[in-house]
Amino acid sequence: MIPTLLRRGGRLSIAAALLTVSVLACAKGNIVILATGGTIAGSGASSANSASYQSAKVAVDQLIAAVPELQNVASVRGEQVFQIGSESFNNERLLQLGKRVSALLKQNDVDGVVITHGTDTLEETAYFLNLVIPSTKPVVVVGSMRPGTAMSADGKLNLYNAVSLAVSPDARGKGVLVSMNDEIHTARDVAKSVNIKTEAFRSPWGPLGLVVEGKNYWFRAPVKRHTTASEFNIDRIEKLASVEVVYGYGNMNEQAYRAYVGNGAAAIIHAGTGNGSVASQIVPVLQELRGKGVQIIRSSRVTGGGFVLRNAEQPDDKYDWIVAHDFNPQKARILAAVAMTRTSDSKELQRIFWEY
Numbered sequence: 001m002i003p004t005l006l007r008r009g010g011r012l013s014i015a016a017a018l019l020t021v022s023v024l025a026c027a028k029g030n031i032v033i034l035a036t037g038g039t040i041a042g043s044g045a046s047s048a049n050s051a052s053y054q055s056a057k058v059a060v061d062q063l064i065a066a067v068p069e070l071q072n073v074a075s076v077r078g079e080q081v082f083q084i085g086s087e088s089f090n091n092e093r094l095l096q097l098g099k100r101v102s103a104l105l106k107q108n109d110v111d112g113v114v115i116t117h118g119t120d121t122l123e124e125t126a127y128f129l130n131l132v133i134p135s136t137k138p139v140v141v142v143g144s145m146r147p148g149t150a151m152s153a154d155g156k157l158n159l160y161n162a163v164s165l166a167v168s169p170d171a172r173g174k175g176v177l178v179s180m181n182d183e184i185h186t187a188r189d190v191a192k193s194v195n196i197k198t199e200a201f202r203s204p205w206g207p208l209g210l211v212v213e214g215k216n217y218w219f220r221a222p223v224k225r226h227t228t229a230s231e232f233n234i235d236r237i238e239k240l241a242s243v244e245v246v247y248g249y250g251n252m253n254e255q256a257y258r259a260y261v262g263n264g265a266a267a268i269i270h271a272g273t274g275n276g277s278v279a280s281q282i283v284p285v286l287q288e289l290r291g292k293g294v295q296i297i298r299s300s301r302v303t304g305g306g307f308v309l310r311n312a313e314q315p316d317d318k319y320d321w322i323v324a325h326d327f328n329p330q331k332a333r334i335l336a337a338v339a340m341t342r343t344s345d346s347k348e349l350q351r352i353f354w355e356y
């Protein structure tokens with residue numbers, strides 16, 4: 001169409017061509033890629049290094065330049081927020097990233113945000129954003145399991161899928177999404193379940209859909225509260241509550257619980273065995289800590305579908321403990337750290353654990 005207009009020559013047809021170009025550019029939608037590091041920005045010594053490499057090496061502009069096809073689906077620009085392995089994320093970085101996402105989504109010239117992220121804590125950041133970003137515009141978090149230098153690297157296609165998902169009107173209002181390995185997951189459910197393999201992310205209750213060659217195929221939608229239906233808002237959060245996780249196993253002792261509380265933890269996520277069960281020698285310790293005002297939140301260390309029932313295994317009503325529903329311990333930490341910016345009432349916290 002544009003070459004035809006140009007062939008006709010003359011000022012009018014050139015103006016028409018320019019107008020068409022700008023209309024097409026607008027029609028594509030504007031996506032900002034916020035880069036934070038991880039393996040998707042990793043680099044290895046040789047193409048055979050699929051698992052040993054350095055993460056967080058490649059700058060966002062290089063990531064974008066490596067996938068010219070991105071510009072066919074959206075107008076894309078990048079910002080380098082951090083350049084770290086995601087194992088080094090902390091509460092301050094979550095807040096900084098969240099505030100930048102929120103500010104961008106308030107702009108009329110931004111239609112969605114893609115966050116490139118290491119996979120180790122990707123589920124924590126994605127779930128945090130799902131709780132605190134008050135926007136229906138798509139936020140898609142993406143990573144890779146192999147660096148771009150490796151044979152069969154997965155980053156380019158994952159990034160392409162993430163951008164095409166973020167620019168899709170049908171991705172709006174579904175909460176923060178994670179796109180990996182052609183699948184679309186809700187940030188609430190997804191967890192890194194295998195390392196090494198590219199099929200690394202799973203949701204215990206299944207993915208929301210698939211993204212294939214720039215088209216989304218949806219099968220379900222999240223029912224829990226998120227983004228615009230959330231009572232939490234990043235614009236009103238300056239500091240997260242101090243919440244720590246203690247891992248349960250046979251031969252447990254009380255030292256970690258006491259050390260964390262001694263250092264000011266306001267809540268302990270007990271990553272218990274099975275149904276969040278608590279060893280008999282630990283029960284009185286947790287009762288004592290609860291008596292001192294510390295929230296005790298029972299989650300499960302079971303991977304791929306831990307689900308803690310209230311008053312099963314332990315009398316939560318009697319001890320005034322909280323159960324983490326189906327959240328894995330690291331997501332329970334995120335929810336408690338956000339929720340406790342607003343309440344320290346255990347009944348309110350339990351309500352929040354059921355609703356989000």
Ligand SMILES: NC(=O)C[C@H](N)C(=O)O
Pocket residue numbers: 037038039040055084085086087117118119120121143144145146
């Ligand atoms: N695949 C990865 O991205 C792992 C890396 N350690 C990270 O989380 O940053």
